[in-house]
Amino acid sequence: MKKRIAVSVLLCLLLCLCLSTTALAQGSEMTIGYVTDAADLFTESQVEALNDAATQVSSEYHCAIYAILVDDFTQYNPQSVEDCAQGFYSYYDLGFGEDRDGLLLLLSLEERDYALQDYGPNAAKWFTDANLNRLESGFLKYFREDDWYNGVLAYIQGAGQLLSRAQQEAQNSPGGENDSQESIFGFGDGMDPITKLIIAIAPSSAIALAVCQGFKSQMKTAKERDTADEYVVSGSARLRVKEDQFINRTRTVQIIEQPRDHGGGHGGGFNGGMPNHSHSGKF
Amino acid sequence: MASQITNFQCPACTGPLHFEGASGNLACDYCGSHFTVQEIEALYGEKIDQAAQAAQAEEPVESPVEGWNWPENENWDAEQAHLRSYSCPSCGAELICDETTVATSCPYCGNPTVVPAQFQGMLKPDYILPFKLDKEAAVRALKTYYQGKKLLPKSFRSDNHIEEVKGVYVPFWLFDGEADADMEFAATQVRVYSNGRERVTETDHFRVRRAGTVAFENIPVDASRQMPDAHMDAIETFDYADLKPFSAAYLPGYYANKYDVEMEECEKRANRRAANTAVQIVRNTVGGYASCVPVSQNVRLRRGRVKYALMPVWMLATRWHGKTFLFSMNGQTGKLIGDLPVAKDLYWSWFARIALPIAGVIAALLFL
Numbered sequence: 001m002k003k004r005i006a007v008s009v010l011l012c013l014l015l016c017l018c019l020s021t022t023a024l025a026q027g028s029e030m031t032i033g034y035v036t037d038a039a040d041l042f043t044e045s046q047v048e049a050l051n052d053a054a055t056q057v058s059s060e061y062h063c064a065i066y067a068i069l070v071d072d073f074t075q076y077n078p079q080s081v082e083d084c085a086q087g088f089y090s091y092y093d094l095g096f097g098e099d100r101d102g103l104l105l106l107l108s109l110e111e112r113d114y115a116l117q118d119y120g121p122n123a124a125k126w127f128t129d130a131n132l133n134r135l136e137s138g139f140l141k142y143f144r145e146d147d148w149y150n151g152v153l154a155y156i157q158g159a160g161q162l163l164s165r166a167q168q169e170a171q172n173s174p175g176g177e178n179d180s181q182e183s184i185f186g187f188g189d190g191m192d193p194i195t196k197l198i199i200a201i202a203p204s205s206a207i208a209l210a211v212c213q214g215f216k217s218q219m220k221t222a223k224e225r226d227t228a229d230e231y232v233v234s235g236s237a238r239l240r241v242k243e244d245q246f247i248n249r250t251r252t253v254q255i256i257e258q259p260r261d262h263g264g265g266h267g268g269g270f271n272g273g274m275p276n277h278s279h280s281g282k283f
Numbered sequence: 284m285a286s287q288i289t290n291f292q293c294p295a296c297t298g299p300l301h302f303e304g305a306s307g308n309l310a311c312d313y314c315g316s317h318f319t320v321q322e323i324e325a326l327y328g329e330k331i332d333q334a335a336q337a338a339q340a341e342e343p344v345e346s347p348v349e350g351w352n353w354p355e356n357e358n359w360d361a362e363q364a365h366l367r368s369y370s371c372p373s374c375g376a377e378l379i380c381d382e383t384t385v386a387t388s389c390p391y392c393g394n395p396t397v398v399p400a401q402f403q404g405m406l407k408p409d410y411i412l413p414f415k416l417d418k419e420a421a422v423r424a425l426k427t428y429y430q431g432k433k434l435l436p437k438s439f440r441s442d443n444h445i446e447e448v449k450g451v452y453v454p455f456w457l458f459d460g461e462a463d464a465d466m467e468f469a470a471t472q473v474r475v476y477s478n479g480r481e482r483v484t485e486t487d488h489f490r491v492r493r494a495g496t497v498a499f500e501n502i503p504v505d506a507s508r509q510m511p512d513a514h515m516d517a518i519e520t521f522d523y524a525d526l527k528p529f530s531a532a533y534l535p536g537y538y539a540n541k542y543d544v545e546m547e548e549c550e551k552r553a554n555r556r557a558a559n560t561a562v563q564i565v566r567n568t569v570g571g572y573a574s575c576v577p578v579s580q581n582v583r584l585r586r587g588r589v590k591y592a593l594m595p596v597w598m599l600a601t602r603w604h605g606k607t608f609l610f611s612m613n614g615q616t617g618k619l620i621g622d623l624p625v626a627k628d629l630y631w632s633w634f635a636r637i638a639l640p641i642a643g644v645i646a647a648l649l650f651l
Contacts, residue, residue: 184519196649204639204641207296207637212633216434221517221620221621222511225517230520231499237648238495247488251484252486254482254483254484254486260324
């Protein structure tokens with residue numbers, strides 16, 4: 001019980017500090033694990049087992065998998081369970097690597113609310129809305145039965161399976177992202193010699209071909225004309241109709257990824273920590 | 284009986300006269316006398332009329348094969364139908380010409396000869412653009428044309444020799460007209476702004492309509508089937524400021540044909556060119572948009588005056604490896620065009636000389 005109160009108070013305090021003033025939170029060194037049980041539902045060994053599973057999936061697929069269980073999300077953010085989840089992700093600087101790819105499940109037991117959100121550019125590709133729906137259907141059935149442990153485990157394993165499938169598909173697709181990154185930034189690092197040869201020969205051949213075709217075109221100068229520009233009577237062009245009619249306006253909004261603030265603890269950066277997809281509901 | 288053709292002979296020595304582009308006069312090859320176009324017109328005007336009348340009186344025109352018992356052959360009959368035979372007034376030799384020939388020279392005595400019946404009445408050209416450049420200029424232009432052609436076989440320059448250089452007055456129809464283009468476009472304006480968290484792209488879509496008219500003057504279309512269209516188009520443009528009312532006095536020393544492509548047929552080509560230019564002009568009036576895609580267009584053409592003119596063209600033929608290469612030069616501006624042979628070995632040699640160093644640099648970056 002002591003642990004539950006301590007974690008709740010700490011989360012609440014730090015989140016309030018984050019939302020109100022960044023300066024007060026500068027000195028905090030608080031971090032949370034992949035599985036954070038603020039609702040005191042699991043034994044220590046269960047938390048350890050779930051954390052191990054989440055750590056394995058996260059490090060294998062370079063995408064952090066988080067589960068946070070709280071008694072009542074309104075203690076941390078009164079607005080909505082989604083805002084609360086976003087606040088946790090933002091404040092605790094969650095995510096894997098530079099891109100901060102990650103998936104967060106927040107369970108609030110009081111009103112049986114949950115939020116499932118993914119963050120980071122790579123996670124956006126892996127966790128599509130359809131994938132998140134599939135994942136939800138896998139773990140919600142356990143939570144409806146109050147089977148918290150198996151619910152969180154199903155969430156972690158389901159996320160792992162989705163990541164495995166998505167990354168496999170990306171690798172199999174021609175011109176996958178890894179290949180293109182290597183060819184652009186690696187100056188051939190990791191490429192096999194045949195690929196290097198092709199890269200060396202293809203553009204040079206294209207340039208040589210273009211130049212030689214230019215030389216060849218000089219050899220053929222007898223061409224029929226399609227226009228009569230030279231025979232326009234000077235000043236004769238008159239515009240009779242000039243209509244510009246506005247039809248409609250379309251608007252596209254793109255979230256700008258903000259650089260991380262490394263200057264001072266938790267209170268600062270991640271202003272653009274908006275989720276790519278956000279699902280929420282009751283279980 | 285008057286001859287159907289006329290020789291232009293020097294009034295001083297009866298030597299052959301030819302029109303000299305540089306001076307704009309007619310010069311005698313033998314005594315070097317010069318005569319203005321007006322002087323020759325005055326001297327030969329009556330002769331030309333008599334020759335035309337003689338041709339009319341002798342219709343149908345005599346055939347070069349009359350009286351001979353040739354085997355029946357459809358091709359020969361067709362060819363024969365397009366030939367005309369005349370007697371040279373200077374030497375009496377028989378001249379066999381194409382039915383469209385207006386001016387030529389006698390292959391026996393070399394005298395320049397014109398066929399007045401070919402430019403009388405309805406067949407008389409409205410204008411003629413006299414030659415400004417002579418044969419030497421054409422030969423020089425061809426040598427210059429070879430320069431800088433990296434794929435030209437070396438032996439083409441050294442082995443080949445000019446087989447024939449002919450100054451030809453080519454018949455052209457010159458079309459005046461007006462084109463009215465009515466076009467509709469789908470256009471967009473794009474505004475991108477950022478509020479720090481979001482990049483917002485606003486695209487405004489417009490329906491744009493433009494309609495306008497543009498007038499054309501003297502769009503040239505060659506009216507001779509013997510002349511390749513691509514050649515005649517490529518040597519454009521002519522400076523029409525030098526157009527003269529037609530006179531046979533400009534013809535001596537050159538070949539000339541009357542038209543054998545009807546005006547209605549040539550009009551299609553002129554219309555196509557005018558329509559394309561009108562569309563481009565109207566399209567260029569649409570500005571200030573990020574994108575502009577034509578959705579529909581309607582072009583109406585109104586034909587104006589049509590003129591019949593003879594234009595000066597030097598035709599040069601060379602032979603290399605059993606193949607004839609034809610070049611055309613604008614006899615007024617000197618613009619020369621013509622297709623040259625491509626040396627495959629030079630092509631691949633240049634390919635290697637360009638590709639290998641570049642491939643080497645890229646390979647060094649990748650492998651080292």
